[in-house]
Amino acid sequence: MNAWEKLLNNARGRSPWIYCLNTGACNGCDIEIAASLTPRYDAEQLGVRREGSPxxxxxxxxxxxxxxxxxxxxLDIYQQMPHPKAVVAVGSCPASGNVFAGSPTVFGAVDQFIPVDVYVAGCPPRPQAILQGIAQAAQLLAAGKQKDHVEVIE
Ligand code: SF4
Known part of the structure; x- marks a missing residue:
């Protein structure tokens, strides 16, 4: 890794831009994600910026x-994101399908289609855990991201 790449990775780690995607949630997790981004928990204060484009x-x-x-x-949104990139699965649904598993209209876990780097457990998880998951993903990007490194936040 050259000095320029190190600088870019450091910037990604300190101020990651995130894109939020609901692939079929009941909205419980989305409410907690919104809470983590709005003034009560204020992810932006920690350098996290919500971005409107993948x-x-x-x-x-x-x-x-x-x-x-x-x-x-x-798949389309994941492909649009530039490298390096990380994926945080929020809640039990993207990890396993959870209560929706077995439905004829549901495939289930996200990692059947794209690689997941950090799993945040819960139904739904608390905003603090979501922020911790985003921070773990940012650290992976700052470190140059190991593909085989998977974090689980409980
Ligand atoms: S993990 Fe629970 S709260 Fe989150 S989308 Fe699934 S059912 Fe809803």
């Missing part, structure tokens, strides 16, 4: 199981 994002924050209707959007 083309500018470092971290994809996914809530919900993958469904028949959202799989293509998930």
């Amino acid at each position: 083309k500018h994002a470092d971290i994809l924050v996914v809530s919900g199981p993958v469904t028949l209707r959202t799989r293509d959007a998930l």
Whole structure:
């Protein structure tokens, strides 16, 4: 890794831009993600910026199981994100399908389609755990990201 790459990775680690995607959540996790980004928990104060386009994002924050209707959007959005990138799965649904597992319209876990770097457990997880998950993903990016390194926040 040259000095320029080190500088870029350091910037990603200290101020990650995130893109949030609901692939079929009940909205419980989305409410907690919103709480982590709004003034009570204030992720922006910690350097996290919510980005409206995946083309500018470092971290994809996914809530919900993958469904028949959202799989293509998930793949498209992931492909639009520049390298290096990390994925944070928020809640039990993107980890396993959770209560939606077995439905004929639900595929289930996100890692069937894209690699997941950090799992934040809970149904839904608390905003503090979501922030910790984003911070772990940012640290992976700052360190040059090991593909085989998976974090679990409980
Ligand atoms: S993990 Fe729980 S709260 Fe989150 S989307 Fe799934 S069912 Fe809803």
